[in-house]
Amino acid sequence: MWKVSVKDIITEKRKVIEGIYAPQEIELHTGTYKVLHGGFKVKMVLTFADNKIVLGGYVRGSVERPCDRCLKISEMHIDGVIEAVYTFEQKIHQKKEELKELINEIHITGDIIDLEERIIEGIVSSAPDVFVCDPNCKGLCPHCGADLNEEPEHKCSESELGSIDPRFAILLKLKNAQEG
Template sequence: MWKVNVKDLIKERRKVIEGTYAPEFVELHTGTYRVLHGGFKVKMVLTYADNKILLGGYARGYVEKPCDRCLKLSEMYIDGIIEAVYTFEKKPPSKNEELKDLTNEILLTGDIIDLEERIVEGIVSSAPDVFVCSPDCKGLCPYCGADLNEEPNHTCKAMEEEQVDPRFAKLLKIKHTQEG
């Protein structure tokens, strides 16, 4: 489903591909996560113009990922952008052009374009580095690991017995003197 014949595309000039990309797991830069709700909804438009094939589209879906603050498994939405330019001849860019041209240009070597790589690339590049289950997630107690969302007034023995770094002891003394 994710393969396109180049000769057919050149004849048609434009092709729209829609479907569901449904792997069981997806590998992101922060780990491997289970794909939810049957997969990613994908829509791509391929257009042949000026001896190039332009690709644009999206891959949208959910993965199950632990919250980076409280570690609860939650649903993370990914709205992946798919972009690429396929060329038939690649000209080596000069050093100045290399820095200016940041297009995702791919040299076509055969009669078939495998779009699965572009789908995965769109998903991975759009996944956030930090994910929280909700904007007001309080996370875990840094001393005992208790979930502060479930225990908002949490105090623990380790917190009370916190050792002050000797380098900051004088600052703490000043603070206590100012507070009275």
């Protein structure tokens, strides 16, 4: 379903592809996560113009991911953009030119274009590095690990002592000994 014929796109000039991209799990830069709700909704439009095939579209769906503050498994929504330009001519860039022109151009080498790579690219590039289950998530107690969302009045015996860097604990003992 995610492979299209170059000849068909050239003949039709415009082709719309819609469907569900349904892997069981997806690997993102922060880990591998279970895909929810049957997969990602995908819509792409391929247009042939100026001897190039221009791809634009979106990919939307959710994965199961732990919150970075409280570690509870939550639903993370991904709303990704799919875009690329497929060309028939291969440009040879010098390294300095390559950095100046960061265009997502892909050289067409065969009769078929595999769009699955662009779908994955849209998902991965849109996934956040840091995910929180709720903007008001309080996270975990840094001393004992208690969930501060479930125990908003939590008082930890460690936190009452103050947060003393263990490397300086011996200095505190010396100070207390001198003060008598």
